[in-house]
Amino acid sequence: MSGLKELAKPRSVVYCLTCFAGLTAWLAMATGVPAAAQTTDKTRAQPESAPHEQVDAAYQRGMxxxxEKRYNDALEQFRLVEQGAPRSPQGPSGEGIGLALIGKPQEAIEALKRALALDPxxxxxxRxxxxxxxxxxLKEEAARELExxxxxxxxxxPVNVILGQYKFERADYQRALVHLSRVPAQVAADPRLSLIVAEAQLKTGQTAEAGATLKRLVRxxxxxxxQxxxxxxxxxxxxxxxxxxxxxxxxxxxxxDEFRRHYGLALAYLGAKEYDKCIATLNALRARGNTRPELFGLLGVAEEKGGHTKEAYDAFRHGILTNPADAQNYLNIATLACEHLNYGLAAEILTSGIExxxxxxxxxxxxxxxxxxxxQxxxxxxxxxxxxxxxxxxxxGxxxxxxxxxxxGDLDRAIESFKEASARESKNARSYYFVAEALIQKGASPGTAAFDQAKQAADTAISLDPDFAYAYRDRAxxxxxxxxxxxxxxxxxRARAADPKSSSITYLLGQAYQQKGRSSQANExxxxVREAADREAREFRRDSLTQTLVVISKGDH
Incomplete structure (x- = not known):
């Protein structure tokens, strides 16, 4: 399904008012400080062509x-500073500020560059x-100067506001939040910044914090x-x-944009489990001639969740008929078929998609x-x-x-494939778990390299997912x-606490209790369980495949 990046129009984050507020904020800092006092040791040591008193007076008048917003008069004074103190950065720096404020950014850039050439x-x-x-x-250039x-x-x-937006646009959400956390008043006052903060919080897993940020914007x-x-x-x-x-x-x-408004509303209805309203919203879009593939995909999901399996199939088929070159609804209908154990239909639909x-x-x-x-x-x-x-x-894959x-039953190739999966997605606990599982099935025994590899794989799976019951079971x-x-x-x-319904975990815990002489607990x-453990392990593997198919079919949705 389409995500925010596809449905929401790109956000403009070039805030010129913020930029010029930054320029004028500097004026308040600089006024009243003599030009000579602002020079660095490097520039202060260099001889000037006019007495310091005259240069400072011109500089103060310019500021x-x-x-007073008399920008052209100010520029004359800064040019006098530059003539009287040609090796000081104050003259061209003040000139650059004035030029920016009268709407001459390119000339401002050249003046500020002259200042930095004198003193980098x-x-x-x-700034x-x-x-x-x-x-x-010119965002890359801006970040280079401001960092x-x-x-x-x-x-x-102002610098934190700019860098917060810059980091956000480059998907460095953690750093964006660092910068924007330093300007809470600006974020609270500007809904654009609040939305950036909320999305960055969501991207970094801070769902509760994002919710609080967003609730402040409602109404x-x-x-x-x-917005x-x-x-x-x-x-x-x-x-x-x-x-x-x-x-x-x-x-x-x-x-x-009629489509994204109603599609977004339908998604919200789906999340709220108001399936009939979701279906009605999407059917209203269809009635107005909308045939985008994600519409049929979401409609099929809503029909299935509402208990209408036939209508779900029909929605996915309509999606295929109207968008035969889009993979999404082939994937949707195949997922639905697999969830209803109709694997032959799933393969048939996917074959038509591949063609x-x-x-x-x-x-x-x-x-x-x-x-x-x-x-097969x-x-x-x-x-x-x-x-x-x-x-x-x-x-x-x-x-x-x-x-x-x-x-x-091809354990060697299974281990090889699981290791390749973990190499490409190192944060996926299941890849490591299945490495351990395959090595255990192969008969890894204490004191062998295979045993050590299995133990390490189980440890890694648990470190990535501390509630992964089957990883605890295999390590046990x-x-x-x-x-x-x-x-x-x-x-x-720990495994049984995470999954109290697991027969295989319960059975193995009974065996462990028995080894420790805790017979009454073991017999209980x-x-x-009795016969369920092996069947359950097989079902977990098959469920993992079905879950993979569900993830593929969902896409960004």
Whole structure:
């Protein structure tokens, strides 16, 4: 499904008013300080061509005239400073500020560059040059000048506002938040900055903080339609569906992009589990001639969640008929078929998609999963290999191929594929878990390299996902093999707390209790499980494949 970056129009973050506020803020600092006192040791040591008193007087007059907004008169004084003290950066720096304030940014840039040529360490000129660069949308140049300034003056408001936006645009959300946290008043006063902060908080996993930021904007007067749309969208991302519905519903009827307004509202209804309203909103879009593929994808999801499986199939099929060259609805209908155990239909639909879109690695990967779930492993391996050829960077192809090898009993190739998956997505706990699982199935015994690899893989899986019950279970298996029964019991108790319904964990914990002579506890657990453990492990592997297919079909949605 389309995400915010596709549906929301790009946010303009070039705030010229902020930039010029930064220029005038410097005037207040500089006024009353003699030009000679502002020179660095480097410039102070150099002889000047006019007495300091005359230079300082001209400089002070220039600063006063700037504050009075008599910019042309101020420029005359700064030029006198530059003539009288040609080796001092103050004259061209003041001139650069004046030129920027009368709307001559290119001349301002040249003047500020002259100041920095005289003294590259003169931070005032660097600051103003960075601000003027930003006002001209020269963002890389602005950041280059401003980052050394904020290191010297970390509480500089305008500089932090600019660098916060710059880092946000480059997806460095943590650094964006650092800069913008230093200017809370500006963020609170400017809804554009508040929305940046909220999105950065969401991107860094700070959902509660993002929700608090967004709630302060709900019902706030003065938001533009675009800001209201983005507020509603981000509220949905923060899972605050009711206020998202409220804000989407308040967008005017003549909002220029009908599709994204109603699609966003439908997404919010879906999140709020108001499936009938979601369906009605999307059908109203269809009635007005909208046929975008994500509309049918979301409609099918809403129909299925509302208990209308046939209507869900129909929605996905309509998506395919109206957008035969878009992969999304082939993936959606295949996922739905697999969730209803109709693997043959899934493979058939994906084959028709591959015929139309032969370069889609997602379609080959998904058909490989369908074939694996049908136990047609040779066909599955062929599709996984093709998917990997089309996109060798996607860890999902290697993980799915490994699961297929594991299902087929080819443990060596399974281990190899799982290791390749973890190399490409080092934060995915399941890749490491399945490395451990395959090595255990292969018979890794204490004192061997395979045993150590299995233990390390299980440790890594747990470090990445501290609530991963099956990773604790596999580590406990290794600990029982190594006669570390107490550690095994601790891991199994943690696993059972994370997944109390797991028969395999319960059974293994009973065995561990038995080894420690805790027979009554062991027998109580054995009575609960008996034959379920092996079946459950197989179901977990198959569920992992189905989950992979669900993730592929969801896309950004």
């Amino acid at each position: 006063k005239l700037l504050q 360490t003169f931070w005032v000129a660097k 103003e040059l960075g601000i003027v660069y930003w006002s001209q949308d 050394p300034v904020v290191a010297l003056h970390p509480d500089d408001g 706030r007067a003065g938001l533009t339609n675009e 209201s749309f983005e507020l509603a969208w981000l509220l949905g991302q923060a899972k605050l569906f009711e206020p998202a519905i409220e804000v989407f519903s308040q967008l005017p009827p003549d909002y220029p 139309r879109i032969p370069a889609s690695h997602e379609l080959f990967l998904s058909r490989g999963i369908a074939y694996t779930l049908k136990a 492993f040779a066909l599955a391996q062929r599709d996984y290999n093709r998917a990997i050829e089309l996109d060798p960077s996607d860890a999902g 290697y993980l799915a191929r490994g699961l297929s090898h594991l299902e087929a 298996k290794l600990e029982l093999e190594a006669k570390e029964t107490d550690r095994a019991i601790a891991d199994l108790e 657990l054995f009575a609960q």
